[in-house]
Amino acid sequence: MREPENCSTMAEIRAGIDALDLELVRLFAKRARFIDRAAQIKAGVDLPARIPARVEEVVANVRAHAKAEGLPPDLVEKLWRRLIDWSIAREENTLGPDSLRDRNG
Numbered sequence: 001m002r003e004p005e006n007c008s009t010m011a012e013i014r015a016g017i018d019a020l021d022l023e024l025v026r027l028f029a030k031r032a033r034f035i036d037r038a039a040q041i042k043a044g045v046d047l048p049a050r051i052p053a054r055v056e057e058v059v060a061n062v063r064a065h066a067k068a069e070g071l072p073p074d075l076v077e078k079l080w081r082r083l084i085d086w087s088i089a090r091e092e093n094t095l096g097p098d099s100l101r102d103r104n105g
Contacts, residue, residue: 001020002016004016028083031083031087032087035087035091036090036094038091039091042095043095048098049088049089049091049092049095049098050088050098055084058080058084059080059081059084062077062080063076063077
């Protein structure tokens with residue numbers, strides 16, 4: 001795959017975008033496998049799907065990465081908050097909804 005600055009036709013641009021889209025989907029699938037494993041581990045140690053401090057840590061990390069890569073941090077944060085919400089919902093398929101978990105032991 002050519003670097004964007006080395007592309008001279010729309011066909012090359014489209015091929016690069018299509019290749020990146022495939023790579024992104026594969027990365028999201030791998031991330032989902034990490035989420036599934038997290039749910040298994042959390043179930044064994046009685047942790048909820050949503051851990052607010054971790055959510056904010058992830059958001060801060062991606063905002064910093066976005067800024068370093070020249071992307072708008074606010075936009076990347078919005079995308080990641082959707083991804084995080086989806087990930088938490090995925091964990092809740094294993095753990096059950098956080099709102100229904102007994103927090104009092």
